Amino acid sequence: MVSRSLRALPEPDPKPGNGHLQDWALAPLPLIEEGARRARAAGGDLFRLRLGLPAVVGFSPAWNRRLLTDLPTFVSAGSFSKIVPYLAGGIILTDAPAHGERRADLNPGFGKRHLERLRARTDAAFPGVPAEPFDALAWADGAVLRLLNAAYFSGEFDAHLLHAFLAPLRRPFPVPALPRPLLFARVGTELRRLADRRLQEGGDDLLAFLAPLPGGLTEARVSLAAAHDTTTHALAYALWHLAEHPEWHTIAGHAPALKETLRLFPPGWMGSRRLRRPVTWQGTELPRGTLALYSPYLSGRDPALWEAPGAFRPERWAARPPAWAYLPFGGGERLCLGMHLAQTLIHDVLAHMPPLRAVRGDPTPQPGLTLGPKGPLVVHSL
Incomplete structure (x- = not known):
């Protein structure tokens, strides 16, 4: 069988002079939705994007x-994470075979048993719910900042510095990718100060676990950056959905409601790898160095996999989802390190929340480094 060139793949209409770069920067969701539509019409599951280098989305x-799962072939080195200083380091850019060993070192600190020990501290950091109508997006931003400070640093990290450090991640590209050496130096100094205290006095927060590990402070900085906006946006969307669908605002209803929220609006809406060696996929030859993308957003809304894919229907989670179709935290060996932390924090916040009523809001997804609502999302506690 003769392999086709990557150029034979379906693609959205490119713009003269810049291919898909302009649409990728300004309107990536319509771009990838059109690419997926054309791929399905051609009987495939892969389309091409012109981003200045060979790129495909499946x-x-x-x-x-x-x-x-094919970690030797699809590698993180050279992926999008490398161009964002916040994410360019630690376990995120560690490839096989070193990845498995490093992950084994980190897993205990982010596992359920250790997180359970932090629960009293994070519960104490819960900021309370305003009596008047409030923007769930802005409130979630501040709440998650407090909760992560409690989990990582027992609330001891300078709150203003932590806010300044994480704020650029909420901005559109290229803001998160710009270098900030002075800010990173200040954060590094604060991390070392707190880590030295843990090495001398002990502790049970996440920094106490990470500080003794080689490269542990880098892992703390990178995992903290990866956790904040993803958790904030998932929590904000969950609060909005529960305000619109109060029948799901119960302890039993929170789990399926959160799963449905993450299916519709996965904060990690696009993941990237680079091909270390050529791959033939369904008759198409993908050359070494190709940027290989997967999209939890597209997979979670694929009409071939989900009934009424655009509808919020938590009841669908009474059955198992299609394998490898629901990937808000990735999958395989590279499953998100902070998955249990994010889910624990969100579920604990939802358990604290009184009944909510949706007042007004704009939940339109806005893709940046993560996928979040355009907002505001004004809700009122009852």
Whole structure:
């Protein structure tokens, strides 16, 4: 069988002079939705993007599984994370075979048993709920900042510095990718100060676990940056959905409601790898160095996999989802390190929340480094 060139793949209409770069920067969701539509019409699950280098986006369970399990072929070095200083380091950019060993070192600190020990501290950091109508997006931003400070640093990290450090991640590109050497130096000094105290006095927060590990402070900085906006946006969307669908605002209803929120609006809406060696996928030859993308957003809304894919229906989670179609935390060996932390914090916040009523809001997804609502999302506690 003769392989086709990558150029034979379907693609959205490019713009003269810049291919898909302008649409990728300004309107990436319509761009990838059109690419997926054309790929399905051609009987495939892969489409091409012109981003200045060979790039493909796949959305089927088979593509997701291959990309997330064939670690020697699909590597993180050279992916999008490398161009964002906040994420360019630690476990995120560690590839096989070193990844498995490093992950084994980190897993205990982010596992359920250790997080349970932090619960009293994070519960104490809960900021309370305003009596008047409030923007769930802005409130979640501040709440998650407090909760992560409690989990990582027992609330001891300078709050103003922590806010300043994480704020650029909420801005559109290229803001998160700009170098900030002075800010990073200040954060590094604060991390070392707090880590030295843990090494001398002990402790049970996440920094106390990470500080003795080689490269532990880098892991603390990178995982903290990866956790904040993803958790904030998932929490904000969950609060909005529960305000619109109060029948799900129960302890039993929170789990399926959060899963449905993450299916519709996965904060990590696009993941990237680079091909270390050529791959033939369904008759198409993908050359070494190709940027290989997978999209939890597209997979979670694929009409071939989900009934009424755009509807908020938590009841669908009474059945198991299609394998490798629901990937808000990635999958395989590279499953998000902070998955249990994010889910624990969100579920604990939802358990604290009184009944809510949606007042007004704009939940339109706005893709940046993470996928969040355009906002505001004004809700009122009852």
